[in-house]
Amino acid sequence: MIRLTDQPFEPGSLLTGFSKGRTETGAIASFTGLARAEAGSTTTLTLEAYPGFTERAIQAIADQARTRFALQDLLILHRIGDIAPGEAIVFVATAAPHRRAAFEACDFLMDYLKSRAPFWKKETGPDGPRWIEPRDQDHADIARWDTQGPETKP
Amino acid sequence: MARVLLFGRLADLAGWREREIEGDSLFALKTRLAEDNEALGEALSGPGVQVALDQEIVRGDAPVTARAEVAFLPPMSGG
Numbered sequence: 240m241i242r243l244t245d246q247p248f249e250p251g252s253l254l255t256g257f258s259k260g261r262t263e264t265g266a267i268a269s270f271t272g273l274a275r276a277e278a279g280s281t282t283t284l285t286l287e288a289y290p291g292f293t294e295r296a297i298q299a300i301a302d303q304a305r306t307r308f309a310l311q312d313l314l315i316l317h318r319i320g321d322i323a324p325g326e327a328i329v330f331v332a333t334a335a336p337h338r339r340a341a342f343e344a345c346d347f348l349m350d351y352l353k354s355r356a357p358f359w360k361k362e363t364g365p366d367g368p369r370w371i372e373p374r375d376q377d378h379a380d381i382a383r384w385d386t387q388g389p390e391t392k393p
Numbered sequence: 394m395a396r397v398l399l400f401g402r403l404a405d406l407a408g409w410r411e412r413e414i415e416g417d418s419l420f421a422l423k424t425r426l427a428e429d430n431e432a433l434g435e436a437l438s439g440p441g442v443q444v445a446l447d448q449e450i451v452r453g454d455a456p457v458t459a460r461a462e463v464a465f466l467p468p469m470s471g472g
Binding site for chain 1: 398400401402405441445448464466467468469470471472
């Protein structure tokens with residue numbers, strides 16, 4: 240399931256819900272991204288999406304991840320709007336029969352969300368607002384998946 | 394009239410997010426936007442800016458019908 244929300248969410252209860260009743264799943268991996276402020280500053284993040292377009296773009300990559308890593312299920316929850324330091328921005332969970340696929344799919348989905356998903360991120364700190372664009376590291380992270388083979392061994 | 398949407402820094406630069414603009418192609422719309430706001434015109438042609446026509450990414454020029462939705466998308470960053 241893929242969902243965008245402008246409300247704070249609790250990653251622990253999402254993971255509990257996602258893990259429930261899975262008799263054929265051997266591995267669940269999850270990732271929680273938090274809004275981070277430099278020490279002492281009052282930074283706020285604002286995430287903008289393109290309604291409809293953003294969900295469809297994430298759905299397309301989620302379908303790709305399902306096939307590539309033979310996932311049984313996945314969950315992506317992404318905040319939009321204003322986000323205070325310490326609040327969760329993104330939660331990704333993946334379910335697979337074995338751990339490697341679950342770990343790798345989670346990693347793959349996060350690399351995609353960081354630099355290719357249709358979100359725009361503004362940081363408002365002591366020096367005023369600043370739009371954040373993907374760093375070289377983010378591009379390098381996603382490029383890893385273009386060169387690796389599509390198969391993951393369980 | 395196409396419905397033009399701006400996102401991220403492009404919207405801040407223009408001072409608006411959504412506007413009806415006259416133009417029968419993407420090129421015509423960009424030209425009109427650049428006439429109104431030179432800095433925006435430059436930014437629209439800047440590196441990493443993609444265009445979505447009726448929510449599909451298109452490259453280069455394309456005809457724009459009445460009631461089309463044209464979105465200018467600066468480099469994306471989530472998570």
